[in-house]
Amino acid sequence: MAAPLVLVVLAAVTVRAALYRSSLAVFIAERVEVASPLNAWKRVVEGLALLDLGVSPYSGAIFHETPLIIYLFHFLIEYAELVFMITDVLTAVALYLAIQDFNKVVFKKQKLLIELDKYAPDVAELIQTPMEMHYIPLKVALFYLLNPYTVMSCVAKSTCAINNSVIAFFILATIKGSAFLSAVFLALATYQSLYPLTLFAPALLYLLQRQFIPVKLKSKSFWLYTLQYASLYLCSLVVIICLSFFLLNSWDFIPSVYGFILSVPDLTPNIGLFWYFFAEMFEHFSLFFVCVFQINVFFYTIPLAIKLKEHPVFFMFVQLAIISIFKSYPTLGDVALYMAFLPVWSHLYRFLRNIFILSCVLIFCSFLFPVLWHLWIYAGSANSNFYYAITLTFNIGQILLISDYFYAFLRREYYLTHGLHLTRQDGTEAMLVLK
């Protein structure tokens, strides 16, 4: 399996290198869909230039990266393109290894449940076989590397790629079962952009499953393990933040990075939902609505944790998707990360109801983004409503995608335990409805 992966990696690197050398590189680097105020490359360069001139990079409202990124790029700024290509490759390899392990876990669990007779008798066609699962890791790596969103993100040199790679390593560490490493990587991911905090719950659930600790509120071992993991995570977070203090000897980065993410002062258009609302909102209400929007991101963790506590990796996927839809400055790089996971649930294909419409919506919106941007900013014949309409449609498409997969997943689980041919009490055929 290594050889096809190497081929895929080579193809991806070639595509990116070709795009770097072409004239599209400059065009893509300026697109707002891939470069948000949080992770645009222009701002990294500006921050480092400010530092060379002896001024703190956080003194203006331009630079919103963490000090570790400053440290990374201080030495690597001439090799930036190489760094981003390597980051993408590392992400893909991490996802590949993670999904390989995950497949083994799924298969083992399936075998256990079959032997325990937990499945209904007529669900033979729903069971996953090693044959069809053999190529899934390769497909995941392929989906991530050759996704046009990822390629554009890489060519634009947006630091979203670094964020993605940290999250990918976190997923790898979680699936391999190492609580310490997963806590460290989660701390790094949270340190860079605040939202992976919500991935704490699925990681915890997965690790509890691996340790065979049942999730019961009264169980002492559950609380012990949770406390262990939480303290590992919080300690690493605190250590990383204190370390960043020593880079510039100031706490400036906290309001610049986290204050910026939470209070959303910069209303540059992007593919998210925040900018339009706050552009036309009165000052009076902005604090309230900022709180509402931010709670919206974190809120879904709890109901999903309750519903999906047996399936933490799917929970992680849904959580990643929710982060990338509802975060304050989403970019296409975030979208690419959760889309890389779609092959893992390709067996749900028969239960997906809206997949055709969804894919059409997503593809059309991706094409319409630059068109309406051009019409709005350059031609002047459209206005921000047009662009926001496409943003809204894109996000609706994404939300529908997630809810479709969610429905399909739950439906499959129900069929597995209750049999494929459901009958109501009076013997007629029944339909499953997601309430």
Add this chain to the structure above:
Amino acid sequence: VCTSRFWFNYRHVANTLSVYRSVKRLGIPDSHIVLMLADDMACNPRNPKPATVFSHKNMELNVYGDDVEVDYRSYEVTVENFLRVLTGRIPPSTPRSKRLLSDDRSNILIYMTGHGGNGFLKFQDSEEITNVELADAFEQMWQKRRYNELLFIIDTCQGASMYERFYSPNIMALASSQVGEDSLSHQPDLGIGVHLMDRYTFYVLEFLEEIHPASQTNMNDLFQVCPKSLCVSTPGHRTDLFQRDPQKVLITDFFGSVRKVEITTETLSLDRDVAGFKSQFPEEELATEPLKYAEQLPVAQIIHQKPKQKDWHPPGGFILGLWALIIMVFFKTYGIKHMKHVF
């Protein structure tokens, strides 16, 4: 520059246009002249002889003609535009004809006329330029090396007050009247109905009529033009900022464009001459004594001076801490037994 408008200020426009004509006659092309006029005389409905501006009733000289090139006309003659032309702080879209494209070898003649007072000159009936502003503008020109020598002539009431505040080197100034005196106009033309010229400018122009490109008349002669008997006001001049002796300054240095051309039929070997020129320049640079108004750096040094680049480096403690953490994480996950491979 003519700073007034309206029909009854005909003479100011005629003044300016006459000086313009003389200067053109002595060789300065339109590309090197910035002419600012209200330009409402020739086509004024009250002008009995339309499309003309006359400077002397007997000479019947039409100073307007077909080839007058006005760079700033009508409402563009403002204090702001005037100062922008002088200092060169012009928006990039300004055409070349509206710019003063001078460098540090240019001699500039500035002639202003209009209504003035003690320390100010009225622009277009709505704003004023003060002598302090003018002096500061000239200083900016000096700092930016926009002139070699500057001759400033002003024909207004109390004109001498306008050159009182100059403090930049290499400026010579002439005015038509002292503080407290009015400059008077020369004579009215009964056919046109207004005064056609001012006295001072009239006599200056008479003086200039005798100048041709090869004449050796110097500035001292210009200072004698229009004594009190003819002008009623006392013309004044100021030469203390000027570094050369006014006796040695030719009129054509400012009013004309005189090229020193030497025609030869021999062939010259350039290598020898280049070496000769090279040795000449350092001497010339040294010959000018350091100016006492500012410590002037040569322009090349000013342009290429950059703040000293102090490269930022992450502090040692940070690097140490970071890599210690990374190594600790590595060994925690993979076990101490790998340490022996490292060491």
